Amino acid sequence: MAVQIRELHHVGLGMGTATADEARDYYRDVLNLTQDAGRWHIPGIYGYFLDIPSDVQIHLLGSDGPSPYSKGPGKDPVENHIALVLQRHFVMSSVLVMAGAGSCLTSSSPS
Known part of the structure; x- marks a missing residue:
């Protein structure tokens, strides 16, 4: 049975810590994206x-x-990846799958 993709959840971009501040400023100030204040501590x-x-x-x-x-x-x-919401409430986080880097499948709670 084919897996059905429900939606794109997020795109993760890995970078150095100093670059993260610069990227945040660009996305916030130039592209006018809102910073999610609810980001949990990782x-x-x-x-x-x-x-x-x-x-x-x-x-x-x-x-x-x-x-x-x-x-x-x-x-x-922390490397570049995408996270997709799949049918049956699973989240698939693919880390450069097209380049053969691998993927990770984890379950999530129903929304």
């Missing part, structure tokens, strides 16, 4: 969540080097 991950009017977010994820959550080269959730 130990070891600096950054911001920005709201796009279509209920999709851009996650600016700052880490100078591999994050504390890295499982090795190409397996760091």
